[in-house]
Amino acid sequence: MRVIVDRLSKTYRDRTGRELAALVDIALRVEPEEFVAVLGPSGCGKSTLLGIMAGLLPATAGQVFFEGERRDGQPLTATVFQEFALFPWRSVRRNVEFGLEELGAAPEERKECVARFIAMTGLEGFEDKFPHQLSGGMRQRVGIARALAVDPAVLLMDEPFSALDAQTRTLMMEELLGIWERARTSIVYVTHNIQEAVYMADRVVVLSRRPGRVLDVVPIELKRPRHEGQMGEPAFVHAQERIWGLIKTQAQAALREGRA
Amino acid sequence: MRVIVDRLSKTYRDRTGRELAALVDIALRVEPEEFVAVLGPSGCGKSTLLGIMAGLLPATAGQVFFEGERRDGQPLTATVFQEFALFPWRSVRRNVEFGLEELGAAPEERKECVARFIAMTGLEGFEDKFPHQLSGGMRQRVGIARALAVDPAVLLMDEPFSALDAQTRTLMMEELLGIWERARTSIVYVTHNIQEAVYMADRVVVLSRRPGRVLDVVPIELKRPRHEGQMGEPAFVHAQERIWGLIKTQAQAALREGRA
Amino acid sequence: AAAVLAGTAPAHAQQKVKVGALKLTSSAPLFIGVEKGFFKEFGIEPELVFFQAAAPIATALATGQLDVGATGVTAALYNIVLGGEQMWIVADKGREWPGYPLTGIVVQRDLYDGGLRGIGDLKGKRIGITTLGSTFHYHLGNVLEKVGLSLADVRVVPLQTMPAAIEALKGKQVDAILLPQPFPGVAESQGFGKILFWAGDLHPWQIATVFYSKKFAAERRRAVDFMRGYVKASRYYYDAVLVQKDGKRAPGADYDEVVRITAKYTEARPEVIRLGFPFQDRNGRLLVTDIERQMQWWTQNGFMKRTIPLKGIVDTSFVEEAAKAVPEK
């Protein structure tokens, strides 16, 4: 499905009535089956953008549309959260099942579907464990399985691997690409890691410091399936440098002001 | 001060009596004013090792010694935690003051010292904010200021920047090196990021998968002060590749077994 | 004759009469009436409903949850009627009476030994009772008035429960207490208290009565039938435990049975029960004038806003009719 973000703005208002502009006039498109990374410094409004796309936050101005074919009962979006956001009182199986329950799927259907995504995310043997019994990497697999299980038109991922250690992250990124090749949904992937964004995405949307505006959209001209070897290719290095150029001054200024 | 870790082993025992070996026979030394990185896959016992050094966990076998000159009232260690572990009910100033209070420092002395480290870590203007009002980067500065303020013989850092975004992390690493040049304590720095370890440390101790053993100790032959440019130097790349070689098979095996 | 009478009331025979009472010795006539089947003889099937305090009995009666109540008359009862909830005082259920130890005035042993012997000596003393507005409060006031004092001349200390009151006496927190048996006996046998007088010797009065709810009183036949059983039980009770000869108690033939029945219902030890069977009229007749005096006293002392005309609260016609109808053995 195609996602159209149409001149979206978001201003937070706190209890005392003070206003804080988080996003200003964001316009972007995600084509069907496209992998778009959203990159920007801390606090620029990435999570806010994803929240609005997921219908978890009201926009102040503008709108988000979804366009295209949709199957019966298929949800528009499903989200993978940075902090995993698994339900501690549910086993792995029941966490993965959650979205299906809410969609009202029949028990057998749920069971079958859960089994498929547990297998796809390499969680076999952990079905009856609780989240606190799993390592970070395993937890985020549960988060991904939960999101994929509802078969969303668009998968929203908010820094899904940033709480993982470097080795696990590298391996999980590869796996996610593998899963995506099979599942073929559109993905909006929020990150602040440039390498990660370039390695995974078809296009990288670079946001400015708060209030977030679109600085640039960088297309990544690398063949798929991607592999570690491509990180040395000029297209890769070029994209990376171009993005770092856009970001660097922003990040330094932010740090100086104590925001990062 | 010199730290001597002497054939240290740690076995956890849970409520049901099951045993779990976390560390086996760890031996290592940290020379005065040395910056040692401890690197290993998730769950290999890095935090356990640091906890024993900090006196927060009892060892099952072996011991940790501190050797050398120590000033009156100087604590052996201070720790910077991955999750910051700031006290939410204390302002920045009072968080930094915490260790000094426990050492029984006089109020004026405390005030002066707090002011110095707040300045050193770039926290001026945020003294009266509470942790929840700060961004991740600012929070970890408070964590570092709190640890430095007690002037420990050895500074223990447990993945201090892994919860920060990539840009902030890079900048904070540079700053930490700057602070360390000035403060000149020994540092034990736990990380799972190879680049980070090589960039910062004098030596990198590589641990195996659980149960953690010392796989190798890699000396980093790079001049100080370090800068980003050195990342291209053969010594840097060589060290990085050597460590990745030690780690890679371990990480993959771990992931296959669902531990990471 | 009893059988005939019972046969005349088959219409009501099935319906139970709910009687609210306390599980105390003073309810002995009711226990006897039930246990010996005196009510049944008149086609009444009473169902005893036990309460732990007098107030809920009056409430339950006023709301029609009970047909009959049998407990002490307190300011609360009068105020309920004053508040517009009609009920009728119909018969005697216990009196403070000379020669029948029930409520005792107990003073601290030390004070007694120090010469406190008369009611007049209580002036300025702290006197423990259960609650203000209780029968004890009324009683104390009247006893004091006998010697020209008033409640204002002593300090009345409300202690709520009887164990608390006796504890206060023992701990010398109060100088005297006014409590019913077995408490005075216990105080004296433990040595910290001395029974100065039995209050009934100084001021006889109608301490407890039987009341009818408005609804039950309107069912004239059943109300009278109930009263017949009650009169019969009262006589039995009187003859068994209340008869005196030359100022001495003269236990009747059924004394032990009454003790046994009372013990069964109150679950108290027989020794304790023997200490105090309250006096009650042999035919259950009320001291009507005393009711009026009580209301006047409560009104004077600020516990009632005004008195109730006697005909608005007392109806002796039931007991009179019953007393005539029940033949003597």
Add this chain to the structure above:
Amino acid sequence: MSGSSRVAVQDRAAFLRRPEHRLLRVAALAGLVVVWEALTRVGWIPALFLPSPVGVLTELGEMAASGQLFVHLGASLRRLLLGFAAGGGAGVAVGVMTGFFSRADAVGQPLIAATFPIPKIALLPLLILWLGIGEPSKVAVIALGVFFPMAINTYAGVREADPLLVRAAVAFGAGRWSVIRKVIVPSALPMIFAGLKLGAGTALLLLVAAEMIAADSGIGFLVLHAGNIMDTTKLMVGIVVLSLLGLLSHWALACCERLAVPWRHT
């Protein structure tokens, strides 16, 4: 709803937002009074059992005018404050000790569970024996009542304290008392405040029991005495005053909480 189409994203989390509804807050209480008045008007409940608000207000006015009300109020407030302070303090102390020290836990928890259900009224004789019939025994009844909710809630709060923060404190040299004072107690504050709210209610509730002991003034005495002589209007005045005190203490505690736990309310 299969097929091609254009759908705008809906805000699905609207039901989570919590506006303040200040007006409703007042309306609720006003509503209570209206329902009460209606109940008495309709005549379902005889005036004896539930006097009308108007009657109660009149009586309240009279009692205030004669100064009688303030005598009662003053006497009760003293007892409440002392009892609340003593019971609350002891409850927090015991809750912290049993929550923190496993030995204290082993000793304290069974004792608390065993003594909590002992009816306070059954203890009155013992209290009179030990503390007399003056103020101490009255204060003790209230303190006893406040003690249990405070101890139980504080215990739960202590057991929930973040172990990471405790370890951090120890890493910086904090001993057990420092840990308790600087980590455990602040962590447990939200639960302690829930306990305080419960305790305030319980204290008011127990005022009646406390003033069973030889009191001749106080709101509890008023309620008790009016109940004893079935003067239901006065009884209602007492209950209304207790309710108002309940509201007041709830509000005061909510304010205190906002001040004492600033890190959770922004």
Add this chain to the structure above:
Amino acid sequence: MSGSSRVAVQDRAAFLRRPEHRLLRVAALAGLVVVWEALTRVGWIPALFLPSPVGVLTELGEMAASGQLFVHLGASLRRLLLGFAAGGGAGVAVGVMTGFFSRADAVGQPLIAATFPIPKIALLPLLILWLGIGEPSKVAVIALGVFFPMAINTYAGVREADPLLVRAAVAFGAGRWSVIRKVIVPSALPMIFAGLKLGAGTALLLLVAAEMIAADSGIGFLVLHAGNIMDTTKLMVGIVVLSLLGLLSHWALACCERLAVPWRHT
């Protein structure tokens, strides 16, 4: 301690560890009985007011042998369970509603604060009026007592639920009822259990008040009646049984909690 030296690291967090002390748990209760026996032996408290444990145990044995005890126990347990279920259920429901819906909060919180301090004994006339003198009014007294701690604690628990998890649930299509059932209630469970423990104690405490209304069996009745006829040994038996019920319910709730909140106890 300046100068060069070799120092071994000490484990500074030893005081944080919590061994189980099973023995101590039993010893504490045994100690209580010993102190009690000693108190009666020394004679500070006359046997009349505090009978010796031996005497109480003998009486308890006799009452058990005659079956009388079980009649009382059975009657009370029925009331307790019904009242606890009704009050607890209502308390959780109201706590969840007021914690979740801001409108319900605005209406409910002031009403709860205002009605909590109303002494249950003052409500007896109304309860008799509405519910009669049978079981319903007794159960209602207990339910009322359990309701408040449950409502207040549940409210606090709901307000503490992690907003992230709530958002996650909504992101997966959960509506308000799903959120409440699947996120809010499980999150509030620890607080709900603290409330249940309080509620269990309160229920036992109120048994005495409940059985003031036309009861002729039950532990509360036993306590009241024994006090009236000055049978202090029986009174003590009643209190001991209440205590044991308190211990039992506490232990049962702790077990339930371990089962119901498995994710926090490993």
